[in-house]
Amino acid sequence: MKIGMIGFGNMAQAMLEGFLLKELVEPKDVFVCAAHYDLLCLRAQQYGVHACNDAQEVIDQSELILLAIKPYQVEALVPSLDFQEKLLVSVVAGYSFEKLSKLVSHGNTICIIPNTPIAIGEGITLVEEETNSTPEELASFMSLFSPVSLVQFVDEAHMKTALILASCAPAFADLMIEALGDAGVEYGLDRKMAYTLAAKMLVGTGGLYLEKGLHPGAMKDAVCSPKGMTIKGVTTLEKRGFRASLIEAVEAIEES
Ligand SMILES: NC(=O)C1=CN([C@@H]2O[C@H](COP(=O)(O)OP(=O)(O)OC[C@H]3O[C@@H](n4cnc5c(N)ncnc54)[C@H](OP(=O)(O)O)[C@@H]3O)[C@@H](O)[C@H]2O)C=CC1
Ligand SMILES: O=C(O)[C@@H]1CCC=N1
Structure with a gap:
């Protein structure tokens, strides 16, 4: 599966390390972008993944897209993107499915919160129960996250706690x-x-x-x-x- 990462900071790199450790993806199938391109190229080179110029290029190249930017960056970026009927998996804290899905054009959304031990395959991934993803999309998501974390479905009211x-x-x-x-x-x-x-x-x-x-x-x-x-x-x-x-x-x- 080709995966994209919009934002390539601490959480994105922790997820990538877990996926690579468990051989769930190959570096050549991973496409990433960040705010600072020069730094991104150095980081991408370390993992052998592709550095993209911007978020839309990440979506163009990928089948499943992870959103790993800071909460305050979401409103300025997400509404400008066309998700081309691909699955968006957001790790952004404070953005529920109800709040985020309103900003997403042409794509389904799953809202999750992983933790940094996912880097060694010992993570926890909280998944908000509310989603518009299809059973096939949910299965793709699970194939990526269940080998590296305990996947726990949570209702929106209890996500923060x-x-x-x-x-x-x-x-x-x-x-x-x-x-x-x-x-x-x-x-x-x-x-x-x-x-x-x-x-x-x-x-x-x-x-x-x-x-x-x-x-x-x-x-x-x-x-x-x-x-x-x-x-x-x-x-x-x-x-x-x-x-x-x-x-x-x-x-x-x-x-x-
Ligand atoms: N850290 C954690 O333990 C956890 C974090 N989260 C969530 O993960 C998200 C990311 O957090 P974290 O990884 O810690 O933060 P970081 O600051 O480490 O990473 C944020 C990334 O977003 C990039 N970015 C900023 N603007 C854009 C843009 N317009 N387009 C593309 N990329 C952009 C930054 O680029 P650059 O590096 O060039 O500035 C950076 O790579 C947050 O929403 C947080 O709530 C969720 C669970 C746990
Ligand atoms: O501190 C934060 O905001 C992020 C979300 C959960 C862990 N780190």
């Missing part, structure tokens, strides 16, 4: 890796080793939940021995409002 947990919270997890890493370095661990330990701990803890389905509180209790080491850290985090901070972070985005 789901995207905070799936797509914003990787940044929260990164803060945790960085902070644990700093603490490890403070006590003499090599920095790279400290980051690796923290990152693998997060992966394994998440995997344990997904595999066993235990309550997170029960998993925490299983680590805390009576009068042991871990409970000292847990009670310190409780006094500092660790859980409340995470809840407030979600609320801050939800209410923005």
Whole structure:
């Protein structure tokens, strides 16, 4: 399948890396564009994909088009494009199907929110339930995204909350890796080793939940021995409002 990417920044490159890793597309079948052509050519060369002059050229060359520009760029660009009855898959946060499809000429639309771990085939892709795509188009979409991510259909009313947990919270997890890493370095661990330990701990803890389905509180209790080491850290985090901070972070985005 020939795929196009309008916008070739962080999210587009993360998706492309996942597709290439799982051999879902070949570089020669990928067409990309961005605002700054010279920089785009350098990035495109790194992946072996085609750099196009503009978004319309991307559509001309592709069968399925991914829209990966910033939300504030949508209104100026999308209404000027002819999608030629091809499928548009938007990753733009804040643009529901109802809002985006009004701007799309001659093409069906699926609104999704992926997250950056899609680059290693471990992503989450939230898909808004409302779409005008045909069953064939939906099947093409699934063939691309299900090998690289957990595909979760969500109604429009819950898209924002789901995207905070799936797509914003990787940044929260990164803060945790960085902070644990700093603490490890403070006590003499090599920095790279400290980051690796923290990152693998997060992966394994998440995997344990997904595999066993235990309550997170029960998993925490299983680590805390009576009068042991871990409970000292847990009670310190409780006094500092660790859980409340995470809840407030979600609320801050939800209410923005
Ligand atoms: N980052 C993430 O984790 C996630 C992001 N998203 C969504 O993905 C979208 C992109 O975000 P992200 O990749 O982080 O942002 P970036 O800033 O990294 O990428 C935006 C891209 O859009 C390009 N661009 C700007 N104007 C145009 C134009 N007129 N025509 C073609 N390309 C253009 C930019 O070009 P140039 O580089 O030359 O400036 C850049 O390549 C956003 O809408 C965001 O909501 C969704 C889920 C997660
Ligand atoms: O921060 C953002 O706006 C984008 C959307 C989800 C993750 N990154």
